[in-house]
Structures are given as C-alpha cells and as structure tokens.
Amino acid sequence: MIIFENIYKSFGENHVLHGVNLTVEHGESMVIIGGSGTGKSVLIKTVLGLVEPDSGRILVDGEDVTQIKRDAFLSRFGMLFQGGALFDSMPVWQNVAFRLQRGALKRPAGEAREIAIEKLRRVGLAPEVADRFPAELSGGMQKRVSLARAIAAEPEIIFFDEPTTGLDPIMSGVINELTREIVVEMGVTAMTITHDMTSVDTIADKVAMLHRGRIQWCGARADLAHSGDPHVEQFVNGRAEGPIETLR
Amino acid sequence: MILIVRALGRFCIVAISALGRLVLFALATLSHVLRPPFYPREFFNALLNVGYLSLPVVGLTALFTGAALALQIYSGGSRFNAPEVVPQIVAIGMVRELGPVLVGLMIAARVTSSIAAEMATMKVTEQIDALVTLSTAPMKYLVMPRVLAGLLAGPVLVAVADSIGIFGGFIVATQTLGFNPATYLLNTVNFLTPADILSSMAKGMAFGFIATLMxxxxxxxxGRGALGVGTATKASVQAAAVLILAANFALTAVFFTA
Incomplete structure (x- = not known):
C-alpha cells in the first residue's frame, strides 16, 4: 500500500504539489489523471526518490520512503517511462535484463538473456528483437521493451508514466491491454499517469484527478462518469469551457 | 556605487557556489573509486574512448607541433648564433608544456564534449532517472568509470604525445635542417631530467581528470531539451579548456619554481 500524506513540492515559484493526500491499496490499479504540468509525474517520482518532496510523508507498506535503504527498496519497483528511457548504448535484451545483470538480483548472463527474451515475448516482441538497439525500433516497440524492462525483475509495484503518449490509437490500445493484463497477471500494485481516457477505461480500478497540486477527486473508475465534480467532468469530456482554466 | 558593489557581490557568490558544487562533485566522484560496486565493462569502454580512440588526434597534433617547433627554434636560435639548441628546446618544450597541454585540449575537444552530450541526452530522455529506478547510482555507473579512465589514460596519452612530438622535431631537424640523427637523439635524452618527465605525467593525470570530470x-x-544539451556541451568544453590551462600554470609553478 502506498500512502501520500500532505505532499508539497515547489520548483522555485512554481508550486507543483500543494498538499497531496492519496492512498493506493495493495494490488490496486490507480490511474492519476490531470492536465499537463499538474505534477502527475512529479508525484510518482517522489516515491522513487527522483524528486524529493519539500514536506509530507510517503509510506510504502508502512515504511517511510526517506528512511528506507534505497537499493533494496527500489528493487520492489518497476517503471515505464514516458519516452521509454531505454539505454541506447546497449541492445534490447541488455536493457530488459539490466537489473538482472548487476546488484543483488544479478544472474549469469545466459540466464539473464533468457529471462529478457521471455519478457519480450510476454509483451509481444519476437526474440529477434533482443539483439537490436533501441534506435532501430519503432515508438510502439520501444514502449513494449520498456514495459518488458519494468516487469523483468518481477516487481511488486509498477509505475506507468504516460504509457500511450506518442503512439497511434491502435498501438495505444495494444499497450493499454498489455498493461492491464500484466497488472492482473502479476497481481502488482500499479500507478498510471495519463490523460488518455481510453487508458483510464482499460487500466484503472480507481481514478484520482490531480488539479492545482491537490487531489481534486478520487473514486472508482465506474463512478468517474458521474463524479459530480465539474473539474472531472470537464476533463473527462474534453471540454474547453469549465472551471479548469485553459490558455488560448 | 551600491549597484556596482551589489553586482560584484552577486557575481562572487555565484562563482563561489559554482566552484563549491564542482568541488563537491569531484569529491563525491573520488569517494566512489574505492567503494563497490564496480563496473569494469563501463570502465574499459571509457578507457577505450578516452585513451585508445584519442591516439590518432593526439599523435597527429603532437607530430605537427613538434615539427613546427623544430623549425621555429632553428629559425629563432639562428638569430643569436645558437641553432644547435633545437633538440634540447624541442624536448623540453614538448615534455614540459606542449605535450600535456595539447593532450589536455584535445581530450577536452574530443572526450569532454562527447561525455557531456551523451550524459545530457541521457538526462533529457530520462535515462538517468531510469538508472536510479534500476537501483544503479549514476555517479558510480556513469561518472566514476569515465573519470578513472581519464586519470589513467591522461599520462599515457601525454607520454605518446611527448614521444611523437620529439619524433616530429627529429624528422624535420635531421631531414631538412642538417642535424646528425645520433647527436640529436643523444642531446634530447641527456637534456631531459626525471622532473621533466614526472611533471609531464602529473599534468596528464590532472588534465585527464579535469576533462572527464567537466x-x-x-x-x-x-537543462532541458536540445538547447540544454547544446549548452551543457559548450560549457563543459569551455570550462575544461580554461581549467586545464589554469592547472597547467599551477603545476608548472609547483614543479619548476621551487
């Protein structure tokens, strides 16, 4: 279970997170929605220590993330980055097996490669892809490789940062289905950042909307359509007019 | 007047804090040298890039510089009837100054820029964040192997540059200026002292460290985006070049003014 308690984070004069309170239950797939620049990615990064909150606490299974030994803690997580964030200096299989080739989870090279190929198969990629470099792959394939890397070490918690950004609708559907399948199959706790409502429909058990640095609304996916919150309704229906100010 | 003092004060604070950050970064890097985990593959890749792949540019630069130096010394020495000092001056010039400085500047141009561009791109594309989430410290995985490679490859490159530079002078002096090859070599070897060689190696080490660290x-x-990558690359080369020349002055003072 992940608990965000009163999280504040500013970058200079830009107050990104302004008292975020949120609970993600064990085994739950929580999707965070919200406009661009509302701090959705920052929220995820505070859990992983990539961004340090100015104040507040983040508890993972009751332990404060700032007090935990980093290496062991991070091995419980997998993350799919918005742009894939694949290491372009190494072939696909080494990207996928990165965590399995060093540190506490280190395996012999042959075994690590086998696991990488198995994970690539799991995300629908042929074994031949294993020896190609990320720059030789399409955007959709890169996302799949990134997904394979996120699940390679069998994490307990997976973060998905904009999993469908930059993909065509069909490939977005494929990635959404894959994400849902993996979350259910592995029984992991998942947090997904998106503003793609198709992703929300496919992936989410629960949805939280971040607006002006706070959780504006949080509830079950089924309740999203009749949340009664004008901010949520404007966002879900993609209307320019409403309480959320837009620059024109 | 107050405005000038305020601006001066602000400049000093910015400069000192930047220097402080750089020193802390250098200390953090060095602190990783002896602490596991180590990444030998990363280190050997860095050694290949910093050292072996720099050999052609370093060799060619040193060769032409040594050759030009021989012509200059011969021409200048002739003005006061001392053209025979060519081997000694070429040797001391290459070993004490030109070899190390040329290597430093060549590494700054070739290696510093490529490291900065590579790491900045990794940062912009979230590869650095990905490393962290994969339980791998960027300081240990990316920085330490490269800086260690710079520390070790620097003196070797300087030794190569010194030798090739002297060889360039030797070729010009013996083929076009009428020097006897055996006498030229004997004068070169006899004139150089262990302190000359030691200073050259120390400079190589310092310049390799500075270039990779920057x-x-x-x-x-x-910063973010393509502009951030470009700015970081440009700033790294400028800083490395200036620091290498400043360190060259400081090390020369340490070795030769006592």
Missing part, C-alpha cells in the same frame, strides 16, 4: 558534471546538470 564532461560528467555539465552533462548531469544540463
């Missing part, structure tokens, strides 16, 4: 520092602290 690439890593500016790369990891780059």
């Amino acid at each position: 690439g890593c520092y500016y790369g990891l602290n780059s």
Whole structure:
C-alpha cells in the first residue's frame, strides 16, 4: 500500500504539489489523471526518490520512503517511462535484463538473456528483437521493451508514466491491454499517469484527478462518469469551457 | 556605487557556489573509486574512448607541433648564433608544456564534449532517472568509470604525445635542417631530467581528470531539451579548456619554481 500524506513540492515559484493526500491499496490499479504540468509525474517520482518532496510523508507498506535503504527498496519497483528511457548504448535484451545483470538480483548472463527474451515475448516482441538497439525500433516497440524492462525483475509495484503518449490509437490500445493484463497477471500494485481516457477505461480500478497540486477527486473508475465534480467532468469530456482554466 | 558593489557581490557568490558544487562533485566522484560496486565493462569502454580512440588526434597534433617547433627554434636560435639548441628546446618544450597541454585540449575537444552530450541526452530522455529506478547510482555507473579512465589514460596519452612530438622535431631537424640523427637523439635524452618527465605525467593525470570530470558534471546538470544539451556541451568544453590551462600554470609553478 502506498500512502501520500500532505505532499508539497515547489520548483522555485512554481508550486507543483500543494498538499497531496492519496492512498493506493495493495494490488490496486490507480490511474492519476490531470492536465499537463499538474505534477502527475512529479508525484510518482517522489516515491522513487527522483524528486524529493519539500514536506509530507510517503509510506510504502508502512515504511517511510526517506528512511528506507534505497537499493533494496527500489528493487520492489518497476517503471515505464514516458519516452521509454531505454539505454541506447546497449541492445534490447541488455536493457530488459539490466537489473538482472548487476546488484543483488544479478544472474549469469545466459540466464539473464533468457529471462529478457521471455519478457519480450510476454509483451509481444519476437526474440529477434533482443539483439537490436533501441534506435532501430519503432515508438510502439520501444514502449513494449520498456514495459518488458519494468516487469523483468518481477516487481511488486509498477509505475506507468504516460504509457500511450506518442503512439497511434491502435498501438495505444495494444499497450493499454498489455498493461492491464500484466497488472492482473502479476497481481502488482500499479500507478498510471495519463490523460488518455481510453487508458483510464482499460487500466484503472480507481481514478484520482490531480488539479492545482491537490487531489481534486478520487473514486472508482465506474463512478468517474458521474463524479459530480465539474473539474472531472470537464476533463473527462474534453471540454474547453469549465472551471479548469485553459490558455488560448 | 551600491549597484556596482551589489553586482560584484552577486557575481562572487555565484562563482563561489559554482566552484563549491564542482568541488563537491569531484569529491563525491573520488569517494566512489574505492567503494563497490564496480563496473569494469563501463570502465574499459571509457578507457577505450578516452585513451585508445584519442591516439590518432593526439599523435597527429603532437607530430605537427613538434615539427613546427623544430623549425621555429632553428629559425629563432639562428638569430643569436645558437641553432644547435633545437633538440634540447624541442624536448623540453614538448615534455614540459606542449605535450600535456595539447593532450589536455584535445581530450577536452574530443572526450569532454562527447561525455557531456551523451550524459545530457541521457538526462533529457530520462535515462538517468531510469538508472536510479534500476537501483544503479549514476555517479558510480556513469561518472566514476569515465573519470578513472581519464586519470589513467591522461599520462599515457601525454607520454605518446611527448614521444611523437620529439619524433616530429627529429624528422624535420635531421631531414631538412642538417642535424646528425645520433647527436640529436643523444642531446634530447641527456637534456631531459626525471622532473621533466614526472611533471609531464602529473599534468596528464590532472588534465585527464579535469576533462572527464567537466564532461560528467555539465552533462548531469544540463537543462532541458536540445538547447540544454547544446549548452551543457559548450560549457563543459569551455570550462575544461580554461581549467586545464589554469592547472597547467599551477603545476608548472609547483614543479619548476621551487
């Protein structure tokens, strides 16, 4: 279970997170929605220590993330980055097996490669892809490789940062289905950042909307359509007019 | 007047804090040298890039510089009837100054820029964040191997540059200026002292360290987007070149003014 308690984070004069309170239950797939620049990615990064909150606490299974030994803690997580964030200096299989080739989870090279190929198969990629470099792959394939890397070490918690950004609708559907399948199959706790409502429909058990640095609304996916919150309704229906100010 | 003092004060604070950040970064890097885990593959890749792949540019630069130096010394020495000093001056000039400085500047141009651009791109594309989430410290995985490679490859490159530079002078002096090859070599070897060689190696080590450290520092602290990558690359080369020349002055003072 992940608990965000009163999280504040500013970058200079830009107050990104302004008292975020949120609970993600064990085994739950929580999707965070919200406009661009509302701090959705920052929220995820505070859990992983990539961004340090100015104040507040983040508890993972009751332990404060700032007090935990980093290496062991991070091995419980997998993350799919918005742009894939694949290491372009190494072939696909080494990207996928990165965590399995060093540190506490280190395996012999042959075994690590086998696991990488198995994970690539799991995300629908042929074994031949294993020896190609990320720059030789399409955007959709890169996302799949990134997904394979996120699940390679069998994490307990997976973060998905904009999993469908930059993909065509069909490939977005494929990635959404894959994400849902993996979350259910592995029984992991998942947090997904998106503003793609198709992703929300496919992936989410629960949805939280971040607006002006706070959780504006949080509830079950089924309740999203009749949340009664004008901010949520404007966002879900993609209307320019409403309480959320837009620059024109 | 107050405005000038205020601006001066602000400049000093910015400069000192930047220097402080750089020193802390250097100390953090060095602190990783002896602490596991180590990444030998990363280190050997860095050694290949910093050392072996720099050999052609370093060799060619030193060869032409040594050759030009021989012509200059011969021409200048002739003005006071001392053209025979060519082997001694070429040797001391290459070993004490030109070899190390040329290597430093060549590494700054070739290696610092490539490290900064690579790391800045990794930062912009979230590869650095990905490393962290994969339980791998960027300082240990990216920075330490490259800086260690710079420390070790620097003196070797300087030794190569010194030798090739002297060889360039030797070729010009013996083929076009009428020097006897055996006498030229004997004068070169007899004139150089262990302190000359030692200073050359120390400079190589210092310049290799500075060049790789600047690439890593500016790369990891780059701004966003293509502009951030470009700015980091440019700033890293400028800083490395200036620091190498400043360190050259300081080391020369340490070795030769006592």
